[in-house]
Amino acid sequence: MKKYFLLIILFVISNAKIGFAQSFDSSLKLALLKNEQWWGGAVQYGYRMPFNYSSIFSINLYGDKSNNQSAPLLISNKGRWIWCDDPFLFSFKNDTLHVASQGEKPLKYGTAGNNLSDAYQFASSHFFPPSGKWPDSLLVTSPQYNLWIELQYNPNQKDVIKYADNVLVQGWPAGVLMIDDNWFNYYGEFDFDKAKFPDAKKMIDELHQKGFKVMVWICPFISPDSKEFRELLSKKYVLLDNNGDEKKEWKDAKDPLLIHWWNGYSACLDLTNPGAKKWLSGKLHFLQKKYGVDGFKLDAGDPYFYDNKNLLSYKKVSPNDQCEEWAKIGLEFPLNEYRAMWKMGGQPLVQRLADKSHTWGDLQTLIPNTIVQQLLGYTFTCPDMIGGGNFISFLPGSKIDQNLIVRSAQVHALMPMMQFSVAPWRILDSAHLQAVNDAIKLRQKMMPQIMEVMRHSAKTGVPALRPLAYNFPGKGYENIKDEFMMGDDILVAPVVTENDERTIVLPPGDWYFQNKKWKGGKAYTINVTLNELPVFVKKGK
Numbered sequence: 001m002k003k004y005f006l007l008i009i010l011f012v013i014s015n016a017k018i019g020f021a022q023s024f025d026s027s028l029k030l031a032l033l034k035n036e037q038w039w040g041g042a043v044q045y046g047y048r049m050p051f052n053y054s055s056i057f058s059i060n061l062y063g064d065k066s067n068n069q070s071a072p073l074l075i076s077n078k079g080r081w082i083w084c085d086d087p088f089l090f091s092f093k094n095d096t097l098h099v100a101s102q103g104e105k106p107l108k109y110g111t112a113g114n115n116l117s118d119a120y121q122f123a124s125s126h127f128f129p130p131s132g133k134w135p136d137s138l139l140v141t142s143p144q145y146n147l148w149i150e151l152q153y154n155p156n157q158k159d160v161i162k163y164a165d166n167v168l169v170q171g172w173p174a175g176v177l178m179i180d181d182n183w184f185n186y187y188g189e190f191d192f193d194k195a196k197f198p199d200a201k202k203m204i205d206e207l208h209q210k211g212f213k214v215m216v217w218i219c220p221f222i223s224p225d226s227k228e229f230r231e232l233l234s235k236k237y238v239l240l241d242n243n244g245d246e247k248k249e250w251k252d253a254k255d256p257l258l259i260h261w262w263n264g265y266s267a268c269l270d271l272t273n274p275g276a277k278k279w280l281s282g283k284l285h286f287l288q289k290k291y292g293v294d295g296f297k298l299d300a301g302d303p304y305f306y307d308n309k310n311l312l313s314y315k316k317v318s319p320n321d322q323c324e325e326w327a328k329i330g331l332e333f334p335l336n337e338y339r340a341m342w343k344m345g346g347q348p349l350v351q352r353l354a355d356k357s358h359t360w361g362d363l364q365t366l367i368p369n370t371i372v373q374q375l376l377g378y379t380f381t382c383p384d385m386i387g388g389g390n391f392i393s394f395l396p397g398s399k400i401d402q403n404l405i406v407r408s409a410q411v412h413a414l415m416p417m418m419q420f421s422v423a424p425w426r427i428l429d430s431a432h433l434q435a436v437n438d439a440i441k442l443r444q445k446m447m448p449q450i451m452e453v454m455r456h457s458a459k460t461g462v463p464a465l466r467p468l469a470y471n472f473p474g475k476g477y478e479n480i481k482d483e484f485m486m487g488d489d490i491l492v493a494p495v496v497t498e499n500d501e502r503t504i505v506l507p508p509g510d511w512y513f514q515n516k517k518w519k520g521g522k523a524y525t526i527n528v529t530l531n532e533l534p535v536f537v538k539k540g541k
Helices: 002-016 041-046 116-127 155-170 200-209 227-234 276-289 319-332 366-375 402-413 430-447 447-458
Strands: 020-025 025-032 038-042 058-060 067-078 080-084 088-093 094-099 107-112 144-146 176-179 213-218 259-263 264-268 297-298 337-338 484-486 491-493 502-505 511-512 516-519 524-526 535-540
Touching: 025 107, 025 155, 038 041, 038 366, 041 058, 041 067, 041 366, 058 502, 067 116, 080 088, 080 094, 080 319, 094 107, 107 116, 144 155, 155 200, 200 213, 200 276, 227 264, 259 366, 276 319, 297 319, 319 337, 337 366, 366 402, 402 430, 430 447
Parallel strands: 144 176, 176 213, 213 297, 297 337
Antiparallel strands: 020 107, 025 094, 038 067, 058 088, 067 080, 080 107, 088 094, 259 264, 484 491, 491 535, 502 524, 511 516, 511 535
16 A cells, blocks of 8 residues: 555656646545536537536446447546546536546546646546557548448348449549448358358459458357357357356356347357457458458447346456457457447547437537547547438438538548448439539548648547647637537538538638638638538648
């Protein structure tokens, strides 16, 4: 214990030189400072952030049920920060922030400078420093094409090739093509269903020749009573069930734990077991070697699937740590994508927003939720699928809003990544399809600037995409949720409502848009035509 406190004292003294202090507690109660605003915790609630004196909000990150990325970090525009190596519960009410660790590790908290950037950069450098590594750069340099909305649970060789050919017919660049759920016979098989894909190797070779790279969807679940299930159970590579006996230990357990998820009941790989990790890695490398698969969309793995009092695993860890073990699988494969995540900021893992519905309301969450992704240390972010990734929104008979598809593409256009799923050429008239084409062309035109921002973020850990308050502290920009900065010099202000007129707040300085100089430090109300995306670039950039 004496050693523990000595380390704390030495840490605080050494870091006091750069202007911050740090404390440790199992729980804390903080009165909010004047005009203080907070971000962090759970990406899914980014649209409700920043939290302030009027906020009423509470969430327990243990066994997180938010359906997207989460991390034990809170940061404020006054330079204050809170971190814990375990999940914590936090709430805002009555001008007060309450935080309580849900594990054995204490909360760490303190002040670093006096603004959001200072707080974030301290947290990044100390708790999730950048690896400097990238996922496959094609995920950034070209649009991504996910087959989920068009093929849903019926992916097949003929329609995969047809979708790819239609991309090229539009004149769009080849990119990463994602074959989503159900390309196999059952969960855990990790091989192509021959009825749907009679010659998967030939298909992937053809896609490669066309310039595409190919990802396939995977999850940690295993269909019960399959041959893989029987093998894995015999080796205790799946999570086990204590059958209600809380005293039972893993070494004595024999029965599999069946987990209820969106596609039924399944066993689940125990990725705390090195043998299970090796088994999964072998299956994924088999797909790469036999068929030429380039990478993997790693779905599920949410902490709440592991929040079960009957669960026994090789190592006794929290539900959130189980999610983190699933995340580490992706580090082996540069072509990866995740939706659920615990920690892992600063790593070369692609983080997609959770499925959005085809509504203006959900479109309006893309910018604030992506901002929180970035403020949790995730450089390589994807704002779900253009028009929405919730397949229910596109079932036969559903109403398609063509303007919404266009404005969604424009939101994506200058973000770190851009992903299509519903086929614009199928659902849009010529004018709306041309507007989508224009968004792609703008992205390609500005790709050198986007890549410069992304390289800097991967190297330094600073967010690639930022709220205005990050770059311009003390200006009252904290609650602007329909604009964002890419790096230091590019301000993007998409239309995210049904109204073509919008108000744009320009920070101080000279900005250029449409070959015209705009004086900053004021707001402008402008009409934005269907094929326009307001992008303001700082003078001299």
